[in-house]
Every structure is written in structure tokens, then in C-alpha cells.
Amino acid sequence: MEKSKKTDMMFIASINDDLLQNILQRLPAKPFAFASCVNRSWNIVCNHILSRPKMVSAFSRNTDQLEAVEEALDKALSEPIRPDFVIANITCGNMDVTLSLITKRVGTRVPVIVSIVEGVLGKEACNDKAGEVKQNDQGMHISPTFAILLTIGYLPGIKADVIPVIQAKEESEAMIGDKFVMDIRNFVSAVSDHAAPPCLMLFGEDTHATEPIIRKLDYAMPAETIIVGNQKGEFLHKRANELTTVQLHKDESRVLAGLIFARDRHRPIQAGRTQFHTAISRGMSSVDLRYKVANAIVCLPRWPATLTTAKRIGEAEVLNGEQILDDIEASLLVNPLWEADPYIGVIKRRKYSVGLEEKPKIIASLVFHQVTGADEQYLTVKGAGIKTGDHFQVYIPDVKVAEASLNAVSSQLRNLMSKPNQQEVVGGFVFADTGRGDAFFGRPNADSSPFLENFPELRFGGVFCDGEIGRGLFVEEEEEETSSQRCLHVVSSVYLIVSYACS
Incomplete structure (x- = not known):
């Protein structure tokens, strides 16, 4: 038996790095994590495999919540990845159960946001085909069916964490808005040499307090900071390294949670650069x-x-x-x-x-x-x-405006890829108005079409929401609105594109 073990160890040690990489990059996330701990040589190969950022989404329309969450997790973790953040969007059901299942699989060090949305879109976990599920397509008197979109990201060179806005009974919207801005700035200054984050993803509660806070962010953050999200819904969050969600006092309420992306000051100089972009399809x-x-x-x-x-x-x-x-x-x-x-x-x-x-x-x-x-x-x-x-x-x-705008977004994505620095798109996310979708366009997967046309292999995802948030460098305002900012939209789709450029 001892001889057999020694023979196996000698065989493993004799595998060259190219063959080893070919084997390791086929492993699911958990066995891959174990493999990276075998020895220094294997760890170097694993780090090379994960030298580029990755953002994968998978959605399940399985009506059993437990099975659907596991199905989406299995798909998202079917390839090597070290989760830096997790976003779970569900159409109904228990957010605590969803958060618990996710934390059990990815660990307590990973920041997580779970939110209830009007619908989800993306590629299905069971067959990799594009599809969408919307609650308002079910009819007013039909009980909502469970569906989940799970997004897991690994962004080397980026630090991510969740910062919530919790409002006490005596606090004004101005007070909590100022505190949110300062919390973001403090997080960025602690981990980055930059003054502001490159991207914020926001998930709000269905409360009138969200709008003034979002406008405060629009004012406070420089034009280079991309802001996207869903203004209204329900959410739970877990910050990095927290064991459980924060328990609210009886006079407190959730208002907003932001997934904050900051550039890591310890990013190796030779490493590539993760970049964020937005485009908006108006309707x-x-x-x-x-x-x-x-x-x-x-x-x-x-x-x-x-x-x-x-x-x-x-x-x-x-x-x-x-x-x-x-x-x-x-x-x-x-x-x-x-x-x-x-x-x-x-x-x-x-x-x-x-x-x-x-x-x-x-x-x-x-x-x-x-x-x-x-x-x-x-x-x-x-x-x-x-x-x-x-x-x-x-x-x-206006569906004609929306169709033309979708074509413009698709063209913007093509132009992004034609730039001389050879950017590679590694992830995508859509915040689409609940009034859009198959019924609005009269064809399936219209809001997914910019990704499907330009990046057919991309594992993108998205949500239908009531109040899509979008601000960024790709946004082109209509001629009569050039003197006015616009951060909150209706009957629009906001696209977040994550790309990678080699140094």
C-alpha cells in the first residue's frame, strides 16, 4: 500500500505544468480550491488559471426554492473561481434561506446580497439557453413562482464589499445619505489609492427614501464612477467576514445596499486591469x-x-x-x-x-x-x-425607440471590443424595467440581445425591476436633455459590462 502511495505521488510530481493546468482548469470551484493547497507548484498553476477576472451568472426556474438555489450554485461553481462577491436575485420566497445556502457553499468571508425582484433573465443553469421569467406576466391572481438568478464574481485587483443604508426612526434622508457617501469613501480609502470606486451596484427597498440617496450619490461620486442598480425591492445583505446578517432594531429599516468595487492598492503592476462600462437602452x-x-x-x-x-x-x-x-x-x-x-x-x-x-x-x-x-x-x-x-x-x-436603442447598445459593445487595447468582456449584468421583456417587444430575449449578439458564450444575467438605476460613460442623453443629469430611468435597460485589458 505504501509503495502504491509513493508511486502515485511520484506520478503527480512528474506531471508538467501544461498538463497540470489542462487538468486543473476543468475542475469545479471546490475541488479546484483543494488542489491549490496541495503544494507550491500547484498553487502557482492555480493562480495562473485565475489570473483573469471572471463573472458568471446562472438562473433556475425550478419552483422548489432549495433545489433551485443548489442548481444555480452548482452551475456557477462548476468552473474554477474564488468568489469575491455573490448576488442572488429571487422572484419570491425566503431570502434568509437563500442567503444561508449561499454562505454554506462560498464561506463567510464573501460579501452577499440577496434581493427580491420582478423577474430574472440570463442563461438557464440546466441548458445554457437564454430565457427570462417575469412575475407580472403571471397575472394578478396567480401566485408567483420561484426563480433565482445567481451571479458570482472573481475580480483580481478589485476589492468588493457590501455597505448598507439602515435608517433609524429619528434619522432624516439627508443624514443617512451623507453617512452612506462617507462610508463608501472610508471603505475606498482603506483599500485603495484611488479617491472613488469605479463601480457601485445598488439594491433598494420599496421606500421613498431611496431616491434622494441615489441623487446624493450621483452628486457626490465623480463622473468616472459607474452607478447601476434596482431602486425598489427587498434585500438582505452580509458583509465580508460577517458570520450572519445584521439584525435590525425595532425602530430601524433597510433602505439601500451598495456592492462597492474599489481598486486594490496591492494589485501587481504587471497584472491586467478590470474595467467597468455601462450602456442604456431607452424605451x-x-x-x-x-x-x-x-x-x-x-x-x-x-x-x-x-x-x-x-x-x-x-x-x-x-x-x-x-x-x-x-x-x-x-x-x-x-x-x-x-x-x-x-x-x-x-x-x-x-x-x-x-x-x-x-x-x-x-x-x-x-x-x-x-x-x-x-x-x-x-x-x-x-x-x-x-x-x-x-x-x-x-x-x-415606445417600442420603436427601444428597438433602435437596443441596436445602439449592441453597436457600443462592438466598439468596445474593437479598441486597440484588446479588451476581453468577462461579465455582464442587465437591470431591465419590468414593463419591457417578451410582451413589450413581441419577441423573446430582446433585452438580452446585445450580449447574445456580441458575446454568445458569455454567462450574463439580469433582473427586471421597478426603477432601474444607471449612470456611466457610455450613456448618451437625448438632445433635449443634455443640460440635465439622469440617474433613475423608466422603460429602459441598463447594461453593466465588465472587461479585462492586459497591461
Whole structure:
């Protein structure tokens, strides 16, 4: 027996590095991790295999939650990877159970975000085919079915962690927004020589507090920082090296969680560089109707709404809700585009600052509010934050605009790959409005098409959400909006692309 063991050890030792790499790179994540600990030579080969970043997604539509989570984990961990972060998006079910199963497989050192979303898209774990699952396609009276999208990332040269926004009863939105910005800056300064993170992925709760915090981030972070995410939903989080999730006190509530990516100051000089990019497929067209808010009354139950009257630009008459809606309907009769509720795009000029900054800056941003009703007094729209004197224009969902915009995104991705530094796309994620999908486009996998057309082998993923967040260098604003920032979108798809460029 001893002789047999010695013979086996001699055989293993005699394997050259090329053959060893060919064997090790076929292993699933857990056996690969064990192999990297065999000896120094094997560890060097394993490190070479993992010299490039990797971001893999897999989704399961298995209706049994436990089986679905394991199925997605098995697929995502079927190749060598050392998880730096995990994102789990589920359509319903128990977030604690999902988080527990993930932590059991990847360990307690890995930051994890679990969120409940309106739907998922990507490549299915069972067959690698593109597909999507949306809750609102099930119908209002049908119980939601479980589906999960799991995304695991390994990004050498990048430090990742989750930073939450927890609001106590006595804390204002301004206070928690300032604290969130400072927490991000403190994390970045602790691990990086850079002043700001290259990318933030945000997951919010269904609360009106998320919008001002996101706008605070938009103001506080430099233009180079990409910000993407889902504004509304539910989430749980576990920070790196935490054993369990943080237990909230009775007067605290979750508002937002950010997965923060910072450049590691200890990244080897010779190593390649992970880069983040965004592109946005818009899905609305403007109607030539422009107004100035004459009066705005904000209602603040769990889902805030605003009652408003308005004047046409250049006119003195104050219009009530029915008159404004009549204007919109008359315009759509002349140029019918889509049978859906219209939106108003409000130009909000607000003062922003962080902490004790002496001179707040005035920032103009375009914010969309869906029209939900009208009467002889007011036009009713979703959301808060509209003030007397704000200007707005009417917008409607438009599939033709969305199709053209998808083609533009696909072209942007092709241009990214044609740059002289030979970037390799290693991961992708989509935040798509829940109003999009198969029913909106009349064809399957439209929101996945930029990835499918340009990177057919990429294991991308995405979610359908109610309030997609997107800001970045690829964003091209429409001509009439060039003077206004836009970080929150509707009827759009926000694409995060992770690439790798050799030094």
C-alpha cells in the first residue's frame, strides 16, 4: 500500500505544468480550491488559471426554492473561481434561506446580497439557453413562482464589499445619505489609492427614501464612477467576514445596499486591469407637450404620489388634471405610439451637498413620474419631489425607440471590443424595467440581445425591476436633455459590462 502511495505521488510530481493546468482548469470551484493547497507548484498553476477576472451568472426556474438555489450554485461553481462577491436575485420566497445556502457553499468571508425582484433573465443553469421569467406576466391572481438568478464574481485587483443604508426612526434622508457617501469613501480609502470606486451596484427597498440617496450619490461620486442598480425591492445583505446578517432594531429599516468595487492598492503592476462600462437602452419617446407646475401636493403613504396642476409653457391659464390629460390624449390621437400610461419628465433643479460643504451646488436632473389618474382638480402621478415652478414634458413608452436603442447598445459593445487595447468582456449584468421583456417587444430575449449578439458564450444575467438605476460613460442623453443629469430611468435597460485589458 505504501509503495502504491509513493508511486502515485511520484506520478503527480512528474506531471508538467501544461498538463497540470489542462487538468486543473476543468475542475469545479471546490475541488479546484483543494488542489491549490496541495503544494507550491500547484498553487502557482492555480493562480495562473485565475489570473483573469471572471463573472458568471446562472438562473433556475425550478419552483422548489432549495433545489433551485443548489442548481444555480452548482452551475456557477462548476468552473474554477474564488468568489469575491455573490448576488442572488429571487422572484419570491425566503431570502434568509437563500442567503444561508449561499454562505454554506462560498464561506463567510464573501460579501452577499440577496434581493427580491420582478423577474430574472440570463442563461438557464440546466441548458445554457437564454430565457427570462417575469412575475407580472403571471397575472394578478396567480401566485408567483420561484426563480433565482445567481451571479458570482472573481475580480483580481478589485476589492468588493457590501455597505448598507439602515435608517433609524429619528434619522432624516439627508443624514443617512451623507453617512452612506462617507462610508463608501472610508471603505475606498482603506483599500485603495484611488479617491472613488469605479463601480457601485445598488439594491433598494420599496421606500421613498431611496431616491434622494441615489441623487446624493450621483452628486457626490465623480463622473468616472459607474452607478447601476434596482431602486425598489427587498434585500438582505452580509458583509465580508460577517458570520450572519445584521439584525435590525425595532425602530430601524433597510433602505439601500451598495456592492462597492474599489481598486486594490496591492494589485501587481504587471497584472491586467478590470474595467467597468455601462450602456442604456431607452424605451420612451417625448410628446411635444411642455408645462410648468403651478401647484404640487405630495401625499406620503407607503407609496408616495403627487397631485399637480400646471400651465403650458408661455401661457397663463392654470390647467387641472383632466385638461392636462385631454392634451396628452389629443396628442396621442395625432401620433399614436403605445397603449400605456404616459409619464411626465420633470426637470428638478435642487441644491446638493455632502456633510458640511459650505457651497451646495445646484444640479438639474430629469426625473420620470408615471401618470396614474386625473380629475377636475389635479393630475395624479407616482412619486414625490415635484415642486411648484418645476418644468416637465410628457413621455410615453415606445417600442420603436427601444428597438433602435437596443441596436445602439449592441453597436457600443462592438466598439468596445474593437479598441486597440484588446479588451476581453468577462461579465455582464442587465437591470431591465419590468414593463419591457417578451410582451413589450413581441419577441423573446430582446433585452438580452446585445450580449447574445456580441458575446454568445458569455454567462450574463439580469433582473427586471421597478426603477432601474444607471449612470456611466457610455450613456448618451437625448438632445433635449443634455443640460440635465439622469440617474433613475423608466422603460429602459441598463447594461453593466465588465472587461479585462492586459497591461
